[in-house]
Amino acid sequence: MKSYRLYILDLDGTLYRGSEPVVHAVETVRALRARGAQIRFLTNNSGETREFYVRKLSAMGYGAQPEEVYSTAIGATEYCVEQKLGSVFAVGEPGLLATLAEAGVRVPNADGRGFPSPCTESGPAVDAVVVGVCRTLTYDLIEAAMQHLLHGARFIATNTDDSYPLEGGRLQPGAGAIVAAIATCSKRQPEIVIGKPNPLMVWQIARAAGVEQSDVLCVGDRMETDILSGKNAGCDTHLVLTGVTPSAPDGQSWSPDLRGLL
C-alpha cells in the first residue's frame, strides 16, 4: 500500500493482546522504521505511565522511545495544564495519578488517605474530576467524584471505550463504564473525552512530529475509536482484524493483520 511519513498505531488489539505481541506486528513495525517512516504509539488506555509503555513495547521488540508513546493519561494531563486546572480529583489507576502529578497537577486523593471535602469557602475544592479506567473503583470513589461535580468541578474523561481486549479473546470493562456511572449519578457529561475518536491527540502527535495530516496513517482494530479519530483528524485510516473487530465495513481500508501496511 501507499507509504506514509507517520504511522499512528493503536496498541491493544493492534500491536498486542495483554502481554502477547500480535502476530506479524513486530516485523511490520521494524519494516516501516527501516523505510524511514516515523512511528507513534497511541493508546486510549489511561492506566499506565509513558515509561510503562516504553518498557512493554521494547520488551516485545517494538523498540519504542519515550517521545513515540502517547496515552490518554498524557493527553488528559496536557489538557489540564493547557486549561490551567491546578488540582483534580482523579478516578483512575496509579499511572494516571503519577502522570498528572509529574506535570505539576495537584491530585488531593493521590495518597489514598480518604477523599478531600468537595467544597471550601472559596468554591470547589478541586478544579476538575478526571476519570479513566480504574480497577480499584469503589462506591466511595464514585460518590466522591459525584460530590465534586455537584459542587462545580469540571468533568474530563480520558476515554469512553466500553471494553478492552486481553489474551485469548477475553474482554475487560473499559473507562466508558466508569465514566457512565459517574455521569449518571452526577447528571453531568464530560466537557471533553480526550481519547479517540476525538482527533485531539492525532493532531497533537502530527504537529509534534512535523508531519501534515495527508502524510499520516491512523491504524487500529476499532472502528468507533481508532478509525474515527483518524477520519475526524483528516487522516487516512487502516483497520486490522487482530483485535475487537471481526470484519471491515464497505469502503474501509483494512487487512487481516498489520502486514497490510507494507
Ligand SMILES: [Mg+2]
Ligand atoms: Mg485497540
